[in-house]
Amino acid sequence: MLDKLIGVLRDYKGDENFVITPDTTFEELNLDSLDIMDLVMQVEDAFHCGEINIDKNVKKVSDLLRLIIDAQ
């Protein structure tokens, strides 16, 4: 699942070689709040999961992964 998420994120950044680990933060991914909403929708579609609600506690890729698991 992590690999799939990293794939979605790399796709979103348009950079296949972007180094992404569970500890990568949204800040490091250089995403603003509009990007994050947009990304979340793509993640929901990619994982066919329920709604993911990003809040202030979601800072890293691993946090997002946890939300995806909860939403599945």
Added chain:
Amino acid sequence: MIHTPICDLLGIQYPIFQGAMAWISDAKLAAAVSNAGGLGVIAAGGAPADLVADQIKRAKDLTDKPFGVNVMLMSPNAGEVAKVVAELKPAVVTTGAGNASAFAKMWIDAGIDWIPVVPSIAVAVKSVRNGARAVIAEGGESGGHVGELTTMCLVPQICDAVNVPVLAAGGIGDGRGIAAAFMLGAVGVQAGTRFLVARECGVHQNYKNKIIKTKEIDSVVTGKRLGHPVRSLKTPFARKFLQYEYDSSITNEQLEELGAGSLRVAAVEGDNENGSFMAGQIAGLVKKEQSALEIITEMFAEAEKILHRAEQWVK
């Protein structure tokens, strides 16, 4: 006569919302707009729930037409306000920046039409999935908190992305703006700045005078560094804020502190030095104080004329 699906959806005569304005749009303004045939919207802003409840009850006394309440999701009181809204059931609830999904179901179950302001396609699509009856696509020309895109570019793209009625907001101040919004695919508009000078608007007279004097180049966006940009008039306060924003010795906390409460200082106290006079780029064409009824009827009479005239260009 102009009549669109949003009129049928909400039972209003003119497809126009008076945009919520924190500290400014109260029951009196909202009721005046609703009585004039539009949809007035009470701004909850950062107010506590009991105050918002009083305003909703007051509006119900002042009009039997539908009106809306805007819940500011970033307010620490948002949860309580959301509940009061669900209990008192205004016809419409609008929301701005932030995540409304925690409350959407409660409002919809209460029979309230939830109509969020959206800055992007993703937010619009997500909102519709969560039950939004319509969306307000607001461009960065607007006053107050602003998004990245312009109304011209945002509205048609949102219209393509969702299957609910779209209202356009940001930079709409007269009939030309309404006609243009319709050409972009919107079936209604939301205006804030133009209603600042409504006779029934209780904002400080200094604020109104400033809007009336404003030229097209007189607004500026501050707060980008903090991640929540705001458009306001280029007053001493805005210039100072901008200067601090580019000063790396000033911390974000100091900046936040400088901004806190500054809209109230402008709206309630009319303080020309220390207030943040939020207003949109369209303020330059707002030239006089009028009643809400005059504003709305004038805007739509002009829009109707223009929409008819547009046909002349089609050969």
